Amino acid sequence: MEPVNLMSLNLTELKEFLDSFDHVFSDCDGVIWSKVPLPGVGDFFDRIKQLGKTVHFVSNNSLRSQKNYEDLFEAANIKNGFENLTVPSIAIAEYLKSVDFNKAVYCVTCPETINILKSYGFTCKYGPETGAKLYSDYVQYLEDDEEIGAVVFDSDFNVNLPKMYRAINFLRRPEVLYFSGATDRYVPLKPGCLCLGTGVFTDIVSEEANREPISLGKPGKLFGEFAMKRAGVTDPSRVLFIGDMIEQDVGLGRATGFKTLLVLTNNTRENMMAHPHLKPDYYADSLGSLVPVINNV
Numbered sequence: 001m002e003p004v005n006l007m008s009l010n011l012t013e014l015k016e017f018l019d020s021f022d023h024v025f026s027d028c029d030g031v032i033w034s035k036v037p038l039p040g041v042g043d044f045f046d047r048i049k050q051l052g053k054t055v056h057f058v059s060n061n062s063l064r065s066q067k068n069y070e071d072l073f074e075a076a077n078i079k080n081g082f083e084n085l086t087v088p089s090i091a092i093a094e095y096l097k098s099v100d101f102n103k104a105v106y107c108v109t110c111p112e113t114i115n116i117l118k119s120y121g122f123t124c125k126y127g128p129e130t131g132a133k134l135y136s137d138y139v140q141y142l143e144d145d146e147e148i149g150a151v152v153f154d155s156d157f158n159v160n161l162p163k164m165y166r167a168i169n170f171l172r173r174p175e176v177l178y179f180s181g182a183t184d185r186y187v188p189l190k191p192g193c194l195c196l197g198t199g200v201f202t203d204i205v206s207e208e209a210n211r212e213p214i215s216l217g218k219p220g221k222l223f224g225e226f227a228m229k230r231a232g233v234t235d236p237s238r239v240l241f242i243g244d245m246i247e248q249d250v251g252l253g254r255a256t257g258f259k260t261l262l263v264l265t266n267n268t269r270e271n272m273m274a275h276p277h278l279k280p281d282y283y284a285d286s287l288g289s290l291v292p293v294i295n296n297v
């Protein structure tokens with residue numbers, strides 16, 4: 001089916017659209033805020049709640065602290081945003097807890113993900129932040145560490161060759177769990193400009209170790225199911241997923257069975273139509289642009 005422009009619907013069609021879901025799961029970066037909140041987002045979610053829908057947030061961004069998320073939700077006039085937020089670091093910690101994990105985690109992650117894992121009581125190991133000067137000295141990074149029982153990749157801006165050596169080496173033991181959070185190969189840095197994300201390094205390690213990570217970030221189905229569990233939702237077909245990225249957001253929606261709405265804050269309609277196999281069910285310029293439309297219902 002071709003993506004439907006929500007701005008083009010008549011009142012009857014709009015009511016049908018609004019009746020087709022009970023829950024909204026929304027991405028944050030590029031949907032609710034870029035650096036600052038985007039216009040009208042608070043009004044959008046207020047109206048959605050007035051219409052009887054529940055609202056949850058699902059982001060691949062483990063980099064922000066709780067305080068930073070709380071400040072951004074507050075600036076966007078969204079209440080209880082952080083309480084209703086799912087990010088990869090929390091999903092990974094909850095997964096480890098659910099399997100009674102009791103070894104150490106090797107983290108190739110942002111500091112916030114390490115903080116979250118530690119807050120769940122897990123032992124974290126990481127580094128080195130810089131490598132040796134000569135290849136001949138890199139052999140030190142091939143030593144195994146029997147304490148390591150899991151390797152986690154999640155948005156480490158300081159990823160380097162020693163960390164990749166160590167990760168690949170630990171993953172040679174099949175019992176070592178392997179997780180990825182954000183796998184974004186591309187991230188929007190400025191309008192119309194997609195640049196490489198840290199996910200490229202995870203891809204290299206997966207290939208070298210010949211292992212598939214347990215993907216607890218968008219677009220992994222397990223992550224979508226985890227978000228449903230946290231939100232107390234059982235029927236994915238009654239969820240509308242809102243995002244700005246085709247691979248991550250529309251991809252997650254497709255994998256999990258959500259309806260999808262793409263906001264064109266970091267994409268053009270041409271880009272969206274050109275994607276070979278992922279198209280959203282609906283699209284709109286922004287959440288703010290939908291406020292006058294849904295206020296009419």
Ligand SMILES: [Mg+2]
Nearest residue numbers: 027029030244
């Ligand atoms: Mg986004």
